[in-house]
Amino acid sequence: MPSLTQRIPDLQQLGPIVEIEITASIPYARNNKLNFLAFKTLKLIAMIDTGATGTVIKKGLAEQLGINPVGSILMNTPTSESISCLQYNVQITFPSNVNIESVIVTEAPLQGQHIQCLIGRDVLQHGVLIYTGYDNSFTLCF
Amino acid sequence: MLELEMNFFEKKLPDLVKSDLGKYILIKGEEIFGTYVAIDDALQAGYQKFKTDAFFIRQILPFQQKLDFANNYHLV
Numbered sequence: 001m002p003s004l005t006q007r008i009p010d011l012q013q014l015g016p017i018v019e020i021e022i023t024a025s026i027p028y029a030r031n032n033k034l035n036f037l038a039f040k041t042l043k044l045i046a047m048i049d050t051g052a053t054g055t056v057i058k059k060g061l062a063e064q065l066g067i068n069p070v071g072s073i074l075m076n077t078p079t080s081e082s083i084s085c086l087q088y089n090v091q092i093t094f095p096s097n098v099n100i101e102s103v104i105v106t107e108a109p110l111q112g113q114h115i116q117c118l119i120g121r122d123v124l125q126h127g128v129l130i131y132t133g134y135d136n137s138f139t140l141c142f
Numbered sequence: 143m144l145e146l147e148m149n150f151f152e153k154k155l156p157d158l159v160k161s162d163l164g165k166y167i168l169i170k171g172e173e174i175f176g177t178y179v180a181i182d183d184a185l186q187a188g189y190q191k192f193k194t195d196a197f198f199i200r201q202i203l204p205f206q207q208k209l210d211f212a213n214n215y216h217l218v
Contacts, residue, residue, distance in 0.1 A: 027182065031189030053210050068196035070188060072144045075209040082208065086143060089185055102182065104199075106209055118211075 001128075003141035004096040011136040016048040018140075020117060021093040022057065024067050026101035028089055040065055044116040048129060048138065052120035055092075055103055058110040062088045073106055092123070098142055100126070146171060147198035158202045169198040177202070 006018050023041040028034075042061060054073075062069070069086040076082060085106045092100045103123060110116065127142040147169045151158075154174070158167065165177040166184035168191075175191055178184040181199065188197040201207070 025185075027185050028189060028194075031186055032193055049211070051211055056209070068194060069144055070185065070197060071199045072148050073207060073209050076211075084145070084148065085209070102185065104181070108209075 001141045002096065002098045003139055004094050004098050005137055005139040006095070007135070007137040009136065011131075011133065011138070016131065016138045017115065018046055018048065018094060018119075020044055020046045020095075020119075022061070022065070022090045022105075022117070023093075024065060025089040025091045025103070028067065045114055046117035046119050047115050048124070048140065049118040049120055050124065050129070052118050054122045055105045055120040056108050056110065056118040057088070057090075057105050058116040059107050061116065062086070062090075062107050065090070071104065075106065075108055092119075094140065098140070100142070143196060144198050151198065151200055155202070155204075159204045162202050163204070164202060166199055166201050169200075170195075 006016070008014050008017060021041050021043055024039045029039065042064060067088055070089045071087040072084050073087055074082045075085045085108050087104050087106050090103055090105055092103055100123060127140055130139040132138060150172045151167065151169055162177040165179055166181045167177050168175040168184050168188050170192060176187055178187065184199045188199060
């Protein structure tokens with residue numbers, strides 16, 4: 001089972017963050033007969049968020065990837081309820097080459113500069129998350 | 143973007159719940175291009191039909207689907 005373990009200096013303060021890469025999904029490339037080397041890959045800081053039903057990326061990132069939406073969904077935020085957000089099909093690569101070929105992510109305005117992605121329960125449902133607080137580490141297995 | 147498709151989906155939802163509950167629907171404009179058991183099949187059909195253009199996929203459920211956060215302090 002592919003897995004990654006991250007040790008964060010202050011896990012309680014910073015949360016379970018991890019550097020990931022996102023790019024166009026494997027189905028997108030395969031069905032459009034496109035070469036993966038032609039796709040832009042973005043490195044992001046992501047937080048594992050067990051409170052999020054779905055995975056979110058910061059607004060503007062999909063445009064940088066050059067991909068179009070495959071859906072939209074309503075989302076509640078503190079400032080406005082039920083705003084419509086676009087959804088995109090991407091591939092997510094975690095450290096240690098833990099790779100998810102096809103994920104539907106929602107683009108939304110994320111506050112702050114240090115987090116550009118929330119990994120939600122749509123991704124976590126496929127794996128095992130171990131949060132070892134006393135060791136300032138967490139492990140994610142798929 | 144995709145507002146036309148979302149409004150069309152909402153309009154058709156009562157009938158779709160009766161005929162295709164739980165399946166994934168593929169919509170472009172105001173036209174339904176198919177319903178699929180798996181989301182991967184809906185995506186594949188969308189890419190084959192519309193290439194890199196935008197299209198709309200949504201699971202057919204009898205309630206409005208929303209993205210929720212237990213801690214939404216990081217959302218503007």
